[in-house]
Amino acid sequence: MAATKPEEIVRLLMNLSRSLTGYYDTKLAELHLTVPQAMLLRQLGDALPMNEAAGKLHCDPSNVTGIVDRLEARGLIERQHLATDRRVKNLALTASGRRMRRRVEAILSAAPGVSDLAAPDQAALLALLSRSLPRQ
């Protein structure tokens, strides 16, 4: 039997990732939310400095500014100045943001395809993925 080409694994991995993102994108569109907006809402169980939000989202802090602008314009979150450090702006959900976050969580907790695997296969996949992840 021929050796598995890592290249082929990468191809499948990217396809699956694109497929999942596409699913979330479609579901979230019903709420008029984008994937990055939903990812940010998900992190806001507790108020969070923009700074730390960028860390959770694995993106540049300057990126958070725009996402927050749009969520704030819709009244889903608000920037709160921190009294102890006036550079920092805490992101906090509004009442309507809290309701939206519950709907977002329901959508993001689904995993079409992956959840169809039998439990032992899911465990195996989890193990293999975590061993493929460099560092941490």
Next chain:
Amino acid sequence: MAATKPEEIVRLLMNLSRSLTGYYDTKLAELHLTVPQAMLLRQLGDALPMNEAAGKLHCDPSNVTGIVDRLEARGLIERQHLATDRRVKNLALTASGRRMRRRVEAILSAAPGVSDLAAPDQAALLALLSRSLPRQ
């Protein structure tokens, strides 16, 4: 033992995907190429209508226009009008594009993390991923 949460698998999947893309991005930056530009070059073993290039890249045709603009400006590819159907523009590598494509292939064929798995584990991962991919 608690059931594996599909959500956790998705998280790892996205992380691995981001990690791989980050690796390619860094390596390609040395060639002053972006990941989408490299992905397009990789497809151009033979000349291809922009149309079909969009299909291979799983993206909107309008997206190809901009990527091609930039690669063409650097003299790596060229648009060739098809005589038999003057709507179609074939994308073809220039001589310098062919050299660049070889360097791109060397970079994209690497799979850090994944390639460190033992052969049987790679085979298992391949199988699990392909079974997680919805349809076909």
Next chain:
DNA sequence: TTGAATTACTTGAAGCTTCAATAATCTAAC
């Protein structure tokens, strides 16, 4: 043959992403 659909590509708007540069604030060393 001509008029209506279809197809290929492009453009513009909106949003995401990164990087580099900037303003405001804070910390620490002097």
Next chain:
DNA sequence: GTTAGATTATTGAAGCTTCAAGTAATTCAA
């Protein structure tokens, strides 16, 4: 206390991405 250096958030530029709309060319049917 003042100043030099870090840190937080923002802005602007460049590129990617999608969708909607537009143009040019082709196909097909009446």
